[in-house]
Amino acid sequence: MTELSLIESAREFNRFYTNFLGLLNKAYLDTPFTLTDARVLFEIGAHDGVNAGALARDLQLDPAYLSRILKRFREEDFIEATPDPADQRSQILTVTGKGRTQFEELGRRSNAQIATRFDTLADGEPQAAVAAMRTIRAILDPQARPAAAIIRPHRAGDIGWIVQSQGRFYAEEYGWDLRFEGLVADVAGKFLANFDPEMEYCWIAERAGINLGSVLITNGGDGVAKLRLLYVDKAARGLGLGKRLVNECIAFSRRKRYRQISLWTNDFLHTARAIYQKAGFRLVSEERHRMFGPEANGQTWVLDL
Amino acid sequence: MTELSLIESAREFNRFYTNFLGLLNKAYLDTPFTLTDARVLFEIGAHDGVNAGALARDLQLDPAYLSRILKRFREEDFIEATPDPADQRSQILTVTGKGRTQFEELGRRSNAQIATRFDTLADGEPQAAVAAMRTIRAILDPQARPAAAIIRPHRAGDIGWIVQSQGRFYAEEYGWDLRFEGLVADVAGKFLANFDPEMEYCWIAERAGINLGSVLITNGGDGVAKLRLLYVDKAARGLGLGKRLVNECIAFSRRKRYRQISLWTNDFLHTARAIYQKAGFRLVSEERHRMFGPEANGQTWVLDL
DNA sequence: TGCTTTTATTTGACTGAGTCAACTAAATTG
DNA sequence: CAATTTAGTTGACTCAGTCAAATAAAAGCA
Numbered sequence: 001m002t003e004l005s006l007i008e009s010a011r012e013f014n015r016f017y018t019n020f021l022g023l024l025n026k027a028y029l030d031t032p033f034t035l036t037d038a039r040v041l042f043e044i045g046a047h048d049g050v051n052a053g054a055l056a057r058d059l060q061l062d063p064a065y066l067s068r069i070l071k072r073f074r075e076e077d078f079i080e081a082t083p084d085p086a087d088q089r090s091q092i093l094t095v096t097g098k099g100r101t102q103f104e105e106l107g108r109r110s111n112a113q114i115a116t117r118f119d120t121l122a123d124g125e126p127q128a129a130v131a132a133m134r135t136i137r138a139i140l141d142p143q144a145r146p147a148a149a150i151i152r153p154h155r156a157g158d159i160g161w162i163v164q165s166q167g168r169f170y171a172e173e174y175g176w177d178l179r180f181e182g183l184v185a186d187v188a189g190k191f192l193a194n195f196d197p198e199m200e201y202c203w204i205a206e207r208a209g210i211n212l213g214s215v216l217i218t219n220g221g222d223g224v225a226k227l228r229l230l231y232v233d234k235a236a237r238g239l240g241l242g243k244r245l246v247n248e249c250i251a252f253s254r255r256k257r258y259r260q261i262s263l264w265t266n267d268f269l270h271t272a273r274a275i276y277q278k279a280g281f282r283l284v285s286e287e288r289h290r291m292f293g294p295e296a297n298g299q300t301w302v303l304d305l
Numbered sequence: 306m307t308e309l310s311l312i313e314s315a316r317e318f319n320r321f322y323t324n325f326l327g328l329l330n331k332a333y334l335d336t337p338f339t340l341t342d343a344r345v346l347f348e349i350g351a352h353d354g355v356n357a358g359a360l361a362r363d364l365q366l367d368p369a370y371l372s373r374i375l376k377r378f379r380e381e382d383f384i385e386a387t388p389d390p391a392d393q394r395s396q397i398l399t400v401t402g403k404g405r406t407q408f409e410e411l412g413r414r415s416n417a418q419i420a421t422r423f424d425t426l427a428d429g430e431p432q433a434a435v436a437a438m439r440t441i442r443a444i445l446d447p448q449a450r451p452a453a454a455i456i457r458p459h460r461a462g463d464i465g466w467i468v469q470s471q472g473r474f475y476a477e478e479y480g481w482d483l484r485f486e487g488l489v490a491d492v493a494g495k496f497l498a499n500f501d502p503e504m505e506y507c508w509i510a511e512r513a514g515i516n517l518g519s520v521l522i523t524n525g526g527d528g529v530a531k532l533r534l535l536y537v538d539k540a541a542r543g544l545g546l547g548k549r550l551v552n553e554c555i556a557f558s559r560r561k562r563y564r565q566i567s568l569w570t571n572d573f574l575h576t577a578r579a580i581y582q583k584a585g586f587r588l589v590s591e592e593r594h595r596m597f598g599p600e601a602n603g604q605t606w607v608l609d610l
Numbered sequence: 611t612g613c614t615t616t617t618a619t620t621t622g623a624c625t626g627a628g629t630c631a632a633c634t635a636a637a638t639t640g
Numbered sequence: 641c642a643a644t645t646t647a648g649t650t651g652a653c654t655c656a657g658t659c660a661a662a663t664a665a666a667a668g669c670a
Binding site for chain 1: 626627628629630631635636637
C-alpha cells in the first residue's frame with residue numbers, strides 16, 4: 001500500500017490539473033467542436049485508419065455517443081468510413097481533406113493556448129515542466145513510447161546549457177569546484193567567439209525540445225581535431241547517445257580531413273572511456289592533477305584517422 | 306515564443322492526462338455526486354468559510370450552476386450558508402457534520418482509486434511521479450508560488466545558466482547572433498577562472514529553485530568595479546529584482562572601497578537604463594557597434610562612490 | 611446626500627452532451 | 641448450423657451545464 005501523503009499529493013495535483021485542463025479546453029469555445037469532438041477528430045487524424053471500437057476504448061467514450069459523433073462527422077464530410085474488408089462489421093475511419101484542415105486548425109488553437117501560458121514562464125521552466133510531464137507519463141502510461149532523440153547543431157542558449165549542466169553535474173557527482181565550470185565556460189566561449197563553421201561543429205542531442213547531451217569539435221591546428229565537452233544527461237544514459245555523438249565527431253573529422261582526433265578526459269568517467277576505446281581511441285598520456293579540487297587522473301586519448 | 310516541440314509534448318501529455326483523469330473520476334460513479342459536485346464539496350470542506358464567488362472563480366464554474374449545486378447541498382444538509390456580516394450579499398459556506406462525512410467518503414474513494422493505480426507501479430515510481438507533479442504545479446500554478454524571490458551568491462551551474470538565458474534572450478528579442486553568447490560565456494568563464502572572493506561577487510535571484518536573474522561585480526583594476534551581466538528573466542519583470550540586484554552591487558562596491566562602478570549596456574534596454582539612472586549612474590560615452598549582428602548603441606555608464 | 615454603477619447571488623428557460631437499452635448484422639464458437 | 645459474441649446504430653430520455661434577466665446589497669460619484 002502506497003503512503004497516504006503521496007496519494008494526497010497526487011490528488012492535489014489532479015485537482016489542480018483538472019482546473020488547468022478546463023482552462024485550456026476553452027480553446028474550443030468558439031469552434032463548432034466540443035472537447036469530445038476535438039478528441040475524436042484528433043485521434044482519427046493522428047491514427048488514420050482506426051475503427052470505432054478502438055476509438056471508443058482509447059477515449060473511453062460510450063459507443064452510442066461515439067457513433068453519433070462519427071455520423072455527424074461523416075455528414076459534415078470531415079471523415080470517411082469504409083468497411084474493413086477483414087471484418088465487414090467494422091469500419092476504417094480516415095479524415096478527408098476538409099477534416100484535416102479542421103484537425104490542423106484545432107491543433108493550432110491548442111498550441112496557441114499552451115504557448116500563451118508558457119510565454120509567461122521563466123526561461124527553462126517550460127522545459128522543466130515538459131520533462132516532468134514526460135516522467136509522469138513514462139510512469140503512469142504503460143504504452144508511452146518516448147520520442148526519439150535527435151542530434152542537431154547548436155543554437156542560441158545551447159552553449160550556456162552545456163556550461164550549466166556540466167558545471168552542475170561535476171560539482172554534484174565528483175565535488176569539483178567552480179573552476180571547472182569556469183573552464184567549460186571558457187572553452188565554450190572561445191568556441192563561439194572564434195567559431196569556424198568550416199572546420200568546427202557542435203552537436204546537441206535533444207528529445208522533444210529538451211537538451212540531453214552535447215559534444216564539440218574544435219580545430220586544434222596541425223591537422224588535429226579536438227573533441228571536447230562530451231556530455232550525456234542522467235535522464236538519457238544507456239540510450240547510446242554518447243556513442244552517437246562521438247560517431248558524429250569522427251565522421252565530421254574524417255570529412256574535414258583532420259589527421260587525428262585528440263581529447264582530454266578523466267579516468268573515473270568509465271562510460272565515456274568505454275565509448276572512446278570502442279571507437280578506436282588509444283590512451284597516450286595520463287597525469288595526476290588537482291585542477292578542480294579533488295585529485296583526479298587526467299587522460300589524453302587520440303584517434304588516428 | 307516557446308519551441309513547438311515542447312508545446313506538442315505538453316499537448317500530448319494533456320491528452321494522456323485527460324484520459325487518466327477520466328478514468329479516476331469514475332470513482333464517483335456509484336455515489337450521488339457528479340465530478341463537479343465532488344469538486345465543490347471538496348473545496349468547501351478544504352477551505353471552510355469560502356463564499357460562492359470565490360468558489361465559482363477557483364473551480365471555474367458558472368455562478369448560476371454553482372448556485373443550484375449549493376442550493377441542493379443546503380437542502381440535503383451537507384452545507385450551511387450564513388450571510389457574511391461584512392457583506393450581506395455574500396455568504397459564508399461551511400460543511401455540516403453530515404457534509405463532512407460525505408466529504409471524507411469521497412476522499413476515501415478517491416484515495417483508493419489512486420492507491421490501486423500506484424500499487425501496480427515499481428518501487429520508487431510513485432515517489433518519482435509525485436515529485437514530477439510537484440514540479441509541474443510549482444511551474445504552472447500561479448497560486449502555488451507565493452515564494453518570495455531571494456538573492457544569493459552563485460553556485461555550480463549558475464554561471465552556465467547566465468550564459469544560456471542571456472544567449473537565448475538576446476537572440477530571440479534582438480536577433481543577436483551567437484557571438485554574443487560567446488562573449489557572455491567568455492566574461493562568465495573568466496570571472497570563475499580568476500575569481501577573487503575578496504573583491505568580486507555574483508548575485509543570483511532565485512524563486513523556488515528557479516533562477517530568475519543575475520548580476521556580477523568584477524575587479525576592473527584601478528579602483529573601478531565592473532558591473533556585468535545584469536539580467537532579469539521575463540517571468541520576473543516588474544518585481545523590482547533588477548533594482549535589488551544593482552543595489553547589492555553598489556553596497557558591495559562601497560564596502561570594498563572601490564571608487565567607481567562602471568558598466569556597459571545598450572540603449573534599447575530601457576528598463577535597465579532607468580535602474581542605472583535612478584541609482585545615480587551617469588552616461589559617459591556611447592558608440593555604435595555591430596558586434597553581434599544588428600546595429601546597436603553601446604553605452605558606458607559610471608557611478609562615483 | 612441621492613443617483614448610478616458595480617458586485618454577489620438567484621431564478622427562469624433552455625439545450626445538447628452523454629446514457630441506457632434495444633436492435634441489426636457480421637463474425638466466432640462449439 | 642444454432643448459439644453466442646462483437647461492432648456498430650437507433651430510439652428515447654435526462655440532467656449537467658448555459659445564458660439572460662432579476663434582485664439586492666455595496667461602492668462610486670457629482
